[in-house]
Amino acid sequence: MATTMVGDATAVICLRGTVVSPGLARGPLVVLADEHRPPSRKRGNADEESNRLRTAIASASGELAALMDRSADADAQTILAFQVAMLADPVVTEAAFAAIEVGDCAEQAWFAAMDLQIGEYHEAEDLYFRARASDLRDMRDRVLGKLRGTAATAIAPGSIVVAADLPPSRFLEIAWDGGGVALTQGSPNSHVAMLARSRGVPMLIGVERADLHGHTEALIDTDSALLVASPGEALGADFASRRQHAQVARAETERYVNAPAFTANGERVQVLLNVADGSELDRLDPACCDGIGLVRTELMLRDGADLANEEKQYQAYRRILKWAGGRPVTIRTLDAGGDKPIAGYTIGDEANPFLGMRGLRLSLLHPEALATQLRALARAASVGPLKVMVPMVTAPRELDRVRALLEGAVAHLRKLGVECAVPELGMMVEVPAAALAVDLFDADFFSIGSNDLIQYVTASSRDSSSLASLQDPLQPAVLRLIHQVVAHADAQGIPVSLCGDMASDVRCVPALLGVGLRCLSIAPSAVGSVKNAIAHYRGPRPKGEQIA
Amino acid sequence: MTSEPLKVGSVPRAHSRAVLTHVGGLHARPAIKLTQLAKHFGATVWIALAEHGPWTDAKSIARVMAMKTPHMATLFFLAEGEGADQATSALARLVESDFADGDDHGR
Numbered sequence: 001m002a003t004t005m006v007g008d009a010t011a012v013i014c015l016r017g018t019v020v021s022p023g024l025a026r027g028p029l030v031v032l033a034d035e036h037r038p039p040s041r042k043r044g045n046a047d048e049e050s051n052r053l054r055t056a057i058a059s060a061s062g063e064l065a066a067l068m069d070r071s072a073d074a075d076a077q078t079i080l081a082f083q084v085a086m087l088a089d090p091v092v093t094e095a096a097f098a099a100i101e102v103g104d105c106a107e108q109a110w111f112a113a114m115d116l117q118i119g120e121y122h123e124a125e126d127l128y129f130r131a132r133a134s135d136l137r138d139m140r141d142r143v144l145g146k147l148r149g150t151a152a153t154a155i156a157p158g159s160i161v162v163a164a165d166l167p168p169s170r171f172l173e174i175a176w177d178g179g180g181v182a183l184t185q186g187s188p189n190s191h192v193a194m195l196a197r198s199r200g201v202p203m204l205i206g207v208e209r210a211d212l213h214g215h216t217e218a219l220i221d222t223d224s225a226l227l228v229a230s231p232g233e234a235l236g237a238d239f240a241s242r243r244q245h246a247q248v249a250r251a252e253t254e255r256y257v258n259a260p261a262f263t264a265n266g267e268r269v270q271v272l273l274n275v276a277d278g279s280e281l282d283r284l285d286p287a288c289c290d291g292i293g294l295v296r297t298e299l300m301l302r303d304g305a306d307l308a309n310e311e312k313q314y315q316a317y318r319r320i321l322k323w324a325g326g327r328p329v330t331i332r333t334l335d336a337g338g339d340k341p342i343a344g345y346t347i348g349d350e351a352n353p354f355l356g357m358r359g360l361r362l363s364l365l366h367p368e369a370l371a372t373q374l375r376a377l378a379r380a381a382s383v384g385p386l387k388v389m390v391p392m393v394t395a396p397r398e399l400d401r402v403r404a405l406l407e408g409a410v411a412h413l414r415k416l417g418v419e420c421a422v423p424e425l426g427m428m429v430e431v432p433a434a435a436l437a438v439d440l441f442d443a444d445f446f447s448i449g450s451n452d453l454i455q456y457v458t459a460s461s462r463d464s465s466s467l468a469s470l471q472d473p474l475q476p477a478v479l480r481l482i483h484q485v486v487a488h489a490d491a492q493g494i495p496v497s498l499c500g501d502m503a504s505d506v507r508c509v510p511a512l513l514g515v516g517l518r519c520l521s522i523a524p525s526a527v528g529s530v531k532n533a534i535a536h537y538r539g540p541r542p543k544g545e546q547i548a
Numbered sequence: 549m550t551s552e553p554l555k556v557g558s559v560p561r562a563h564s565r566a567v568l569t570h571v572g573g574l575h576a577r578p579a580i581k582l583t584q585l586a587k588h589f590g591a592t593v594w595i596a597l598a599e600h601g602p603w604t605d606a607k608s609i610a611r612v613m614a615m616k617t618p619h620m621a622t623l624f625f626l627a628e629g630e631g632a633d634q635a636t637s638a639l640a641r642l643v644e645s646d647f648a649d650g651d652d653h654g655r
Contacts, residue, residue, distance in 0.1 A: 074577075082576040082609070085583065091610040120614065128575060129616050135576075277619070279571035312620050315569045319646065 013212065013229040017204030019222040020188045021196035024243040025180030026219040026236070029229060030155050031212050032163035043105035050097055053106040056146035061087045063142065067172055075198055079168045079191050082132075083139045092117065107147050114140035131190045138167030160218040162207070162227065168192045180220035182207045182227040198283075200250075256531035258287045263513065264538045271531060272330070272521035274499055276300070278320045280524050291327035293447065293521025294389070294499045295320060297373070298336045304344045307334070307369040313376035321384035328385040330447065330521075332428070333373055333402075335359045335391040339462075345369070354452075354461065359392025359428075364401060374402075374409040381421035389447055393427040396440045403442070428499075432456050435481045438488050446489050447521065450500025454478055473502040474511055483515035490516060497521050509533040516541055560591075564625045564636035565599075566643035574617035578647045583609045585642055591629035593639070599624055606639065 043049055061084055068080040086092050095116065099109035114136060121133040155161060157175035162182045168191040171181070181196060186205030196203040202220045207227050212218075215229040219239055228235060261269045272293030275281060277300035300316055301307050321329050336342045337358025345366065350356040363370040377388050388406065393399050403425055413420040429435050430449030438446065450473060451462060457477055460467035472478075482498065489496035499521035502508040506529050512520065513534065518541070522530050570578050586593040586606040594603035595612060603626060604611045617623065623643055627635040 078577045078580070081580050085580050085609040089583075089608050089610045091605070091608045117610070124616060126573070126616055126618075128572060129613075132576070132613070277571060279619075282571060306620065312567060315567055316620065319569050319571070 011230065012232055012235065013210055013215065015182070015208040015210055015227045015229075017182060017207035017225055017227060018188075019203075019225050020186070020193040020205050021181075021201060021203035022222045023180065023200060023202030024219070024221055024223070024239060024246055025160060025178060025202045026231070026239060026243070027158040027160050027179045027217070028156055029212065029215050029218040030159045030161050032161060032166070043103075046100055046103075049100045049104075049106040049109070052147060053093075053096060053100065053110055053143075056106070056110075056143050057087050057093065059146045060139070060142040064169060067169060071172055073198070075191075075195060076168075076172050079135060079195070080172070082135060083142075083169065086136070086139060087143075107144060110143055110147065111140065131187055134165060134187070134190050134192065135168060137165070138169050141167060142169060160220060160227070162212060162218070165190075166192050168195060171195055176201045180204075182218075182220055184209050253528035253532050255528075256535065257528040258285055259531070260290070261531040261534045263534055264536060265540070267518065267541065269513070269534050270497070270519040271527065271534075272328075272497065272499075272519065273524050273527075274504075274521050275320070275524070278316065278323070281320065281323045284524055286323060286325050286327065288524075288527050289327065291385075292320060292324055292329040292331075293497055293519075295329065295331040296335065297332060298334050298340050298342065301334065301342070301373075303342065307342075307345065307366075308372060310372050310376045310379075313373060314379045317376060317380035317386065318383050321380060321386060324384060326384060328387060330387040330389050330426070330445075331377060331380075332389045332391055333360070333370065333377075334363055337362045354455065360390050360398055360402070361392060361394075363390075364398065367405065370402075371405055371409055374406050375413060375420075377423055378406065378410050378413055378420040379418060381423040382419045386421075387424040387426060387445065389426050389428060389445075391428045391449070392431060392452075393429075393441065394431045394433050396437075396442065399425070399427055399441055399443060426495075429453070429485050430456070430500075432481070435485050438485050439492075443494065445495040446485060446497075448482055448485055448496070448498040448500065450478070450482070450498055450502045453481065453500070457481060473500075473505070473508055479511060479515055482512070482517070486516040495519065504530060506530060506533040510537050510539070513537045514539050559628050560630070560632045561626070561628050562632040562636040564640035566623055566625075566640040568617060568619065568621050568623055568643055569646050570643075571619055573619045573621070574612065574615065574623075576613070579609055579612045581647050582639065582642060583607055583612055585638060586635065589627065589631045589635035589638075591627040591632040591635045593635050594626045595639075596624045596626070597621055 064080050064084050068077055071077050071080065096109040096113035099112060100106060118133045118136045121129055121136060124130045155174050158178040160180050165183055165185045166181055171192045176199065180202035182204045184207050193203060202222050204220060204225060204227055212229050218227060218229045219231050220227055221239065261271045263269060270290040272291045273289045274294040275292060276296050306312060317331055337346045338354050346362060347357045357365060377386060380386050390399060390402050406425055410420055410422050424444040426445035426447065427441060427443045428449040429438060429446050430452035434441065435453060454471050454473055455462045458470045460470045486496050497519035498512060498517055503512060503520040504522040504526035509530055520530065568574060583606065593606040595606040596603045597615065597617060604615055606612060625636040625639045
């Protein structure tokens with residue numbers, strides 16, 4: 001429910017929403033009316049109506065093209081180019097012209113034809129395609145506006161815009177500096193949400209509806225997920241000081257993103273990225289990392305056909321190596337099972353899946369699929385510095401078995417004359433048995449999987465929220481085990497990193513550096529904050545002594 | 549949604565295929581590039597997700613987007629008419645290069 005308080009002069013209204021782009025904004029309030037049905041209009045003859053629609057489409061296209069010329073970034077240009085291309089496609093417009101032929105006016109014909117196509121996108125299973133419905137609505141409304149001859153409401157720079165939904169082309173027309181958006185509908189996957197995030201414009205969606213008539217000023221506070229109309233002096237002062245702090249903190253963090261990480265003592269720390277299928281990389285500058293520390297191939301290979309398709313896998317790995325441009329890329333073999341099922345591959349009815357057939361255990365149960373993946377990896381290793389990492393290793397003989405299969409894959413490819421290379425073979429350290437006896441494994445590198453390590457060390461399931469307090473990543477049992485693995489690796493000159501969630505958590509970064517880790521593999525969104533935390537770390541690199 | 553290619557004996561005809569490595573699938577940006585390239589050729593150009601169709605007009609952004617092609621799908625091209633060969637090989641190259649030519653760099 002909306003809350004109303006008595007403010008200085010006008011009643012304050014606080015409306016809750018969902019944050020899709022963080023930040024704090026304050027400015028004049030602009031509420032955009034939402035128009036849907038076209039007004040009924042006396043129609044001219046079919047030729048006149050066709051001409052009106054043709055002119056409206058041409059004029060809308062012209063506006064979009066002009067907007068495209070003014071937009072500097074590729075995201076904005078794609079959104080606008082898509083609408084221009086759709087308007088130029090007879091497949092899109094022919095239904096409207098046909099409806100005019102049988103008696104509709106241009107407005108009705110256009111609206112109905114577009115609605116049908118919007119509906120098809122709206123029902124798509126894939127979130128990306130579903131979100132395109134709002135781009136088509138945007139295009140529909142721009143042409144409708146032309147037909148009606150109505151100009152869009154002028155919006156002052158730095159405004160707080162409240163609307164049901166905001167078309168991306170409309171978003172791009174507004175000078176946001178310091179302003180923000182609150183939508184009563186909206187989707188986190190929409191183009192407008194993406195644009196808001198990339199331009200740092202604070203945005204809420206699903207905001208409670210209320211009559212904002214008479215309110216002239218508003219603020220958006222994504223710390224509390226609120227749109228506040230007529231905030232008044234008291235709220236405003238607190239807000240201003242928080243906004244200033246946030247700006248300083250953001251600028252501070254941004255500075256670190258594309259620079260190599262050093263501790264306050266000048267020690268270099270490698271920062272690698274964790275990625276799912278590589279799609280995250282599209283928006284990132286490779287300069288932000290020292291390589292890729294984890295590719296979760298189980299999120300890339302979704303069914304039996306993918307698992308059997310060496311060429312597809314090779315192409316996908318190759319693409320990531322190309323992006324990395326010579327930086328090392330660590331690709332993990334399939335880590336299915338547990339909470340990540342693959343139809344026809346994982347075992348369905350285990351009583352205790354996290355202690356069952358998952359990760360390498362499952363791969364060794366399907367040696368054909370593993371051999372296919374290893375061939376694809378060996379081929380990709382000829383493109384750049386690729387490392388193969390095996391999950392859930394428990395006993396040394398399991399890793400030996402993978403090494404034999406990898407050697408077999410390389411021999412097979414060479415016999416066929418296929419270009420390939422022998423990648424380094426390393427392991428995840430996430431099973432306590434492996435962590436405690438890490439010296440017995442013949443691995444080229446180690447990567448500590450802290451999420452599973454914590455759940456196995458504390459005997460508390462990751463999916464249970466009531467056990468969260470037992471899963472403190474900073475407890476001595478966990479840190480001692482990590483320290484032991486790092487100390488062994490350092491003594492033997494074997495590279496070691498940590499790729500669990502704790503590496504992306506700034507509260508844990510000092511502790512991880514404290515136990516000697518100098519390589520962290522983290523979520524792309526955490527790069528700035530983690531490098532900032534590293535830069536503030538003053539501790540020395542520890543020797544082999546006991547921790548905590 | 550789809551049209552069947554006409555089978556006219558003497559008209560030049562060509563095929564090609566390519567794996568869509570573009571992450572996320574055939575989204576707006578790659579679909580725009582693909583249809584723009586297809587429009588460069590006089591030949592009629594079709595695109596499909598299977599070797600024998602159903603075939604979709606590769607010059608229509610609306611129809612190409614409606615295919616909702618996922619990441620790692622194999623795309624098949626078929627062209628008929630003048631420059632059919634050039635059209636199918638240029639389209640396959642565009643997909644194989646991950647739509648890299650043009651304004652794509654650094655994204």
